[in-house]
Amino acid sequence: MTPNSALLKLRDNSPLVHCITNYVAMNIAANVTLAAGASPAMIHAPEEVADFSPIASALTINIGTLSAPWVESMKAAAIAANGAEVPWVFDPVAHFATPYRARVALDLLALKPTVVRGNASEIIALAGGAGSGKGADTGDSVRDAENAAQTLAAGHDCVVAVSGPVDFITDGARSARITGGSELMPKVTALGCSLTALVGAYCAVAPSLDATIAAFLHFAEAGERAGADAGGPGSFSVAFLDMLHTLQPGDLDEMRVSWN
Template structure:
């Protein structure tokens, strides 16, 4: 499925996306999902996720701000998604920073996400390597992480997306890069986390590889267009949401995509 067809389908179906994400990202992740054309739900209570997850078109889990009850919710939701064939996306934020966080990431990875999205340092470490990350920031280049992403994708049977100035996506066999976006995007809190939510929106209507590619092209195109009319991070955030909403299927430029 092309990015153009995926966007058209997503807007026609308006899938429900169950987003378990961090405190910092909740608002922007919900707004990005809405602006793009899907319907976010941000609930995370362990008492209800098992009942709610099967109702969603996709699940996304971001481990940015962990606590024990949230970890319980994440594991229950991931297990439920797997049992009900609900596609789900894992965002292992800074999983290498503490032993607790590393264990949570591995426990979630064992639940077989359809897509794993992270920065270069996160993907290198998740594949068993040693990266140069500091907190949620990557200290490695996307190119440095390509081999690790391929190893991880083959081992887990999933799609792995390494995001940065030039994104890289692989399912262990196919490999693509996506160019675009804007240099100012890392200056806006939780845009990467919101990208994970957008991948969930596309995963609800398209195969995992196609969904990942569509989300990245949509994000890159909106970022490019928003940067042209923005004066700084604040105005960029507003224009970015506007562009996510305004973009039409034919606006998704496949010239951004290079097959390797």
């Protein structure tokens, strides 16, 4: 499925996306999902996630602000999503920062996410390498993470997406790079986390590799257009949400995608 046809299907279906994300990202993740054309649900209570995940069209899990009840919710939601054949996306935010986060990330990875999305340092470390990340910020280039992404994807039968100036997406056999975006994007808190939610929205309407490429391309196209006239991170954030909404099927420049 092409990115533009995936966007058309997203807009036609407005899928319900169950987002378990961190406190910092909740607002922007919900707004990005809405602006793109999907419907977010920010449900995280352990008492209800197992009942809710099967009725959603996709699930996304982000470990940015962990606590024991949230970990319980994440695992229950992933298990329920798998049981209902609902695709789910895992964002292992700074999982290398502490032993607790590392254990949680490996436990969630073992629950077989459909897509793993992270920055270069997160992907390198999740594949067992030694990255140079500091907190949620990457210290490695996307190129440095490409082999780790391919290994992780092949070993866990999932799509792995590495965010950066040129994004890299692979299912272990096929790989694509996506150009675009704006240098202002890293200056807006939790914008990467919101991309995880958007990947989930696209996974509800398209095969996982196609969905991930479409989500990243939608992000890159909106980011580049929004950044052209933005005066800084604040005005960019507003313009970016507007552009996610304004872009129509046919507006995504598929020449931004190059295949290995």
